Amino acid sequence: MMLIRTTAAYRLLVLGLLGLLLVSCVSVLAFGPASVPLGNVWGILAQQVGLNVDADWSKGQEHIVWLIRAPRVLLGALVGAGLALVGTALQAVTRNPLADPHLLGVSSGAALGAVLVMLYLGDFIGVFSLPLAAFIGAAGSMVLVLAVASHGGRLESDRLLLAGVAVSFVLMALVNLLLYTGDHHTTSSVVFWMLGGLGAARWEVVWLPALCVVIGLGALLVLARGLNALMSGEQTAVSLGFSGRRLRLHVFICTSLLTGVLVSLSGAIGFVGLMVPHMARRLVGAEHRRLLPVSALLGALFLVWVDVAARTLIAPEDLPIGIATAAIGGLFFIMLLRRRR
Template identity: 70%
Template sequence: MNTRYRLMLLALSGLLLVSCVLSLGFGSAPVPVEVVARVLLFKVFGIAPDVPAWTAGQEHIVWLIRVPRMLLGALVGGGLAMIGAVLQAVTRNPLADPHLLGVTSGATLGAVLVVLHVGELIGVLTLPLAAFVGALCSMLLVLAIASRHGRLDSDRLLLCGVAVAFVMMALANLLLFMGDHRASSAVMFWMLGGLGLARWELLAVPAASVLLGLGLLLGMARALNALMAGEQTAVTLGLNARSVRLLAFLICSLLTGVLVAISGSIGFVGLMVPHIARRLVGAEHRRLLPVSLLLGSLFLIWVDVAARTLIAPEDLPIGIATAAIGGLFFIGMMRRR
């Protein structure tokens, strides 16, 4: 690990920390940065002035609403960017995205079923849990259809993912059309992507998933580098390309299911950020994955700031903003390649 890479990691980490603090001041009820800093010092380290310099309302907004939302945005953005980098390697497709395996559509179908026909059986966790189960079923269906004679071909997997995604979304839209429109409006914001479900009690699962996923994928970095170079190179190095690819797809799909279950459908982050990261550090995955994680976190934190300030006091669904930015990025890539 050379000095330039260390400095880049340090700079990105510092920029992310500063962004986390600054972003907490933006919203329909602006909070001064010095107030944000004092609330954080008090809540995290127990440091407080003799006379509190903030109101109870400001403390509630910063600590109970915006900090969980900011942390969830960082986890989702970093996780999706990391997944996108891995999928682009194992499929050798520069336009691969975490949602291409039909995971998002499965999560959407699970959420629609719960909202319209089941109800909140276990409280606030019902919707994320149903979305995760839907994502898991969708992933297993794609893998079952794509597997042929014991082989798992990348192109076949992508095509199966697209087909299953269309079927899942058709079923979800049919349920929405036929269901109670007042109830269906509750799931629409989730389908468009957002961080409104962020609560302290919901952060443990995505945080553990992203950290565990990062550790597992870093352990596969050598195999991912070989797959990026081609199947023959991987075989020459003594790797079982099918097993490596299947394991990578499983890790990425499960991690996507966890993130989508809480944040809804936020597209294009996994498409854009890995390409920017490769420009900075190259395609070696031991360097690419941490940089993608940091850049993805930075990106989604500031997209969320824009989403909650552009049409304040209403929240703009993050999926709309990322789709607009990602669409332009996609067009730019197509014109260049």
């Protein structure tokens, strides 16, 4: 695959990915257990934005497209973009190409916080209860991983990955214990949520992940020069005026917030943050001011189409999207390990 180097080619790539994402988001609204003609989909969307069109579709089709599928597709794009951003940033600060929020225990910590709210605490601050608990869990798990991985004041990438896997197992054991001891009627829905899915998408909640993804992308772009320096080594970053410890802290806070909000709405969807950054690097290289936007767009595209497969393969039932990403990501992980060897 040819690496894009010129500014003009990069802008053309970003515009092409944006256009492809827009077309994909509209096209996939036609897929599902109840198919809707693509022409009707365009008409429904045009009517919702205020255009005067002849309505030759049923109220049921309008309800399916606008109230069920449209927020689901938008949430899928946001979750894919956010997880890809998190994976890109974590791979940079850990200098490990196998790092992602799932393998470093961040997703498991977020899941633990969310399960505590769903089973025991309830909506103590309304709609923000689940995202806040997931963020606290994600941040706590990251602190725990860093404490385990630190050795003599240094943070080695291989130790960090191993610590992440170990902490992830411990946290998931706690999650399973909570599920086992909780109310069995509630735990069945929580178990389905943990497998990953976008069925909870509603227009009234989509604004929160959208806001977090936009803020997260902006914050990581501000830190992009530091990420580039850190990829070259700790000493290089220090010589260029960056504090590795402070930069990691900022990145970990940002990625924990993103992961917490996304996991609270979609469950634990693994391996998106592992795969997508590698695809983006094949296109634009490792310069993070270019890499981050392309990773976000590719992640959004990837999860939008994986969701189509999840809701059509065993229709009318929904296949948990985490199963599909885990199958694809596991094969990708094996391929990466073989290439590194």
